[in-house]
Amino acid sequence: MAHVVVIGAGLGxxxxxYELRKLLPSQHQVTLISDQPKFxxxxxxxxxxxxxxxxxxxxxxxxxxxxxxxxxLVKSKVTALDPHARRITLDIGxxxxxxxxxxxxxxSFAFDAIPGLGPHDGYTHSICAPSHALExxxxxxxxxxxxxxxxxxxxxxxxxxxxxYEFILMAEQILRKRGLGDxxxxxxVTPEPYVGHLGISGVKNAQKLTVALLRKRGVEVIANAxxxxxxxxxxxxDDGRILPQQYAMxxxxxxxxxxxxxxxxxxxxxxxxxxxxTYQHSDFPSVYALGVGVSxxxxxxxxxxxxxxxxxxxxxxxxxxxxxxxxxxxxxIQKPLQxxxxxxxxxxxxxxxGILYVAAPVLPDPATGKRRxxxxxxxxxxxxxxxxxxxxxxxKMRLGAAVPWYERLGLRAIFGVDLVKPIAAxxxxxxxxA
Numbered sequence: 001m002a003h004v005v006v007i008g009a010g011l012g013x014x015x016x017x018y019e020l021r022k023l024l025p026s027q028h029q030v031t032l033i034s035d036q037p038k039f040x041x042x043x044x045x046x047x048x049x050x051x052x053x054x055x056x057x058x059x060x061x062x063x064x065x066x067x068x069x070x071x072x073l074v075k076s077k078v079t080a081l082d083p084h085a086r087r088i089t090l091d092i093g094x095x096x097x098x099x100x101x102x103x104x105x106x107x108s109f110a111f112d113a114i115p116g117l118g119p120h121d122g123y124t125h126s127i128c129a130p131s132h133a134l135e136x137x138x139x140x141x142x143x144x145x146x147x148x149x150x151x152x153x154x155x156x157x158x159x160x161x162x163x164x165y166e167f168i169l170m171a172e173q174i175l176r177k178r179g180l181g182d183x184x185x186x187x188x189v190t191p192e193p194y195v196g197h198l199g200i201s202g203v204k205n206a207q208k209l210t211v212a213l214l215r216k217r218g219v220e221v222i223a224n225a226x227x228x229x230x231x232x233x234x235x236x237x238d239d240g241r242i243l244p245q246q247y248a249m250x251x252x253x254x255x256x257x258x259x260x261x262x263x264x265x266x267x268x269x270x271x272x273x274x275x276x277x278t279y280q281h282s283d284f285p286s287v288y289a290l291g292v293g294v295s296x297x298x299x300x301x302x303x304x305x306x307x308x309x310x311x312x313x314x315x316x317x318x319x320x321x322x323x324x325x326x327x328x329x330x331x332x333i334q335k336p337l338q339x340x341x342x343x344x345x346x347x348x349x350x351x352x353x354g355i356l357y358v359a360a361p362v363l364p365d366p367a368t369g370k371r372r373x374x375x376x377x378x379x380x381x382x383x384x385x386x387x388x389x390x391x392x393x394x395x396k397m398r399l400g401a402a403v404p405w406y407e408r409l410g411l412r413a414i415f416g417v418d419l420v421k422p423i424a425a426x427x428x429x430x431x432x433x434a
Contacts, residue, residue, distance in 0.1 A: 002028045002330050005088060005098040007078055009034035009062055011042060011312045012291035013104035016319035017071050019402035020102075023327035026070075031096065033088070034062055035077035036130075039397055042106075043312060044390060045127040046166045046349075049136035049249065050174060058390070059130070060397055069400035078105075078259050083266060083284035100326050102288045103273060104319065107254035108261075114155055116230030117250060123232045124248040127163055136249060140171075147180050148246035151235055153189030156226045157253030159199045159298070159307025161192060162348050162357075165210065167249050172217045173351035186219045187243060189235065189250075191304035195221050196376075198346075199309040200359050201300055206376040209355055213378070217351070226304045238304075253307070256293050268295055277339040277423050278325045279318055288326065290318035296342075299363060309362065311344045317419035320403055324420070336422040343372075343417045347386035354382030360417055373416070 004024070006017045009032050017032045024030065044058035066073035074096065080089035081101070088096045109128060111118030119125050125136035143150070152168040154161055168188050175181045192198070196210030214221055226238040227250065235243045235250075255261065256271020265283055267273050272295035274282045279294070281287040291310060298308045317340035327333045343360040359374040396402070403419060411417045 002099040003031065003097065004028065004100045004102070004326055005031045005033060005096060006102045006104055007033045007081075007088070008104035008106055008291075009036065009039055010104065010106050010291070012106070012315040012319050013102075014039050014062075014065070014397060015316055015402040016102055016104055016290060016323050018069060018400050019320060019323035020326065021069060021071055021400070022402070023323055024330065024332050028330065028332070029072060030070075031072040031074060031098075032062075032066060033074045033076060033078060033090070033096070035075075035091075036062075037075060038062060038130075039065070040130050041390060041394060042128075043163075045130065045133040046163050046170065048130075048133040049125065049127040049140060049167065050170055051137045051141055052170070052174075055130055055134060058394070060394065065397065065400070078257070080259055081263050081266065081287075083263070083281070083287050086286055098286070100286050100288065100329070102290065102319075102322050102326070103257075103260070103293055104289075104291050104315075105257040105260075105293055107292045108257055108271070110155070110157065110253040110255050113157070113253055114227055114230060117155060117227075117252060123230050123245075124250040126252060127167065127249065128251065139247060143247040144174075144178065144180065146246075147175060147184040149185050149187070149244040151187045151189060151243055151245040151248040152250070153187075153225075153227065153248075154191060154251040155253050156191045156304050157307055158191065158251050159254070160309040160311070161190060161198045161251070162309075162346055164188065164190065164249070164251055165198075166349050168219055169213065169217060169350035172219065181218075186217075188214065188219055188221045189225050189227060189237070189243070190221070190223050191226055191302075191306050192223055193302045193304075195223050197223075197306075198357060199298070199306055200344075200357075200362055200374070202371075203357060203359055203374040203376055206355075206357055206374075209376050209378050213350060213353070213355070224303055254292055260293065267293075272296075278337050279322050279339070280325070288322040290322050291315040294318065296363070309344070311346055311362075313346075313419070314340065314342050314344055314362065316403055317341060317343075321420050323402070338420040339423050340420050341418050343419070345411070345415055345417060347382055347389060349383050349386050352383070353378060353380055354386060356382045356385070358415060358417070360415075
């Protein structure tokens with residue numbers, strides 16, 4: 001009997017545990033470790049922060065889910081991982097031995113990178129975690145009583161910019177519908193080289209559609225900008241400009257989880273895990289990784305550094321590959337090893353309308369520098385599509401499904417997107433990331 005442990009129960013960890021349970025015979029044990037009692041659909045937190053939806057709309061209790069789907073749940077925080085002994089240490093003072101481990105913790109947040117950044121010891125809000133979104137919501141409701149300067153943006157090093165665009169455009173809609181639009185100024189500050197870049201260069205129509213929508217909604221945009229300091233009533237940029245702010249939501253850069261940073265050889269200098277195409281650790285074959293914690297390098301360098309987006313769909317694809325490859329290693333299935341395609345679809349809600357961004361794949365072919373295709377399209381149907389997907393995803397988590405066959409078929413038929421593909425060459429030949 002083998003023991004497979006998944007660390008983290010978010011968008012990557014919970015579906016991966018489900019997929020492992022589906023692929024592995026019952027004699028193998030699947031354990032899920034989570035420092036949170038609930039699964040949270042993180043893409044919904046922008047709506048929580050703006051008091052559009054309650055937090056429980058995007059959460060599920062983990063304990064009944066784990067019991068129902070035959071996954072052992074350990075409610076604790078991982079404080080250390082010894083990849084040589086294959087042992088995990090928990091903050092409750094216990095240890096867990098594993099045969100294979102899948103790290104799906106998501107990020108830690110680099111609020112300390114900029115003075116004054118963050119909801120704890122700083123002067124900005126965040127929608128990156130449930131507690132952050134609740135604090136952002138309370139402050140937003142106060143802001144609506146006396147609106148003024150609203151600044152939304154991202155710190156240098158951020159890779160996923162969609163939540164910032166969503167937040168400011170949904171905020172604009174709320175202010176306008178309440179008749180408060182003329183009492184507020186809206187500014188978007190981003191390290192992207194241009195508006196609508198979103199961490200991915202060259203997506204057809206992305207810049208044009210995004211710029212036009214922000215201009216139409218009266219949002220001032222400052223791109224190619226680095227925030228250097230934040231005060232209670234102002235934000236300072238690296239060119240010396242000082243922006244007034246009464247409410248600021250600034251996305252922080254990410255780092256790997258603290259136990260990864262503290263384990264020699266497990267992560268890089270930022271705590272992200274280097275992986276092979278199988279999504280095994282490049283030095284520790286019993287360790288797999290998926291999601292935000294994986295090291296994926298931004299292929300381009302800009303004046304202000306940015307990361308590469310790791311969307312929820314990319315995370316699901318990584319989890320599918322990880323579960324499949326562990327099942328192959330254990331002899332549970334006789335199929336070729338797989339790697340995620342990293343083809344991304346993003347439904348972005350921008351008030352009454354939305355923009356669908358597609359990049360297949362996110363990382364261009366290293367030989368040609370090109371993708372199979374990429375595009376952006378706008379319409380009200382994008383908002384409806386995102387709402388339907390949220391409901392569908394939460395239903396999947398209740399039912400214990402990861403990525404069912406009909407979802408894969410739909411992605412291929414509608415968008416021409418595949419989530420995983422067989423590995424043609426030896427998995428030892430080419431690392432998946434720098």
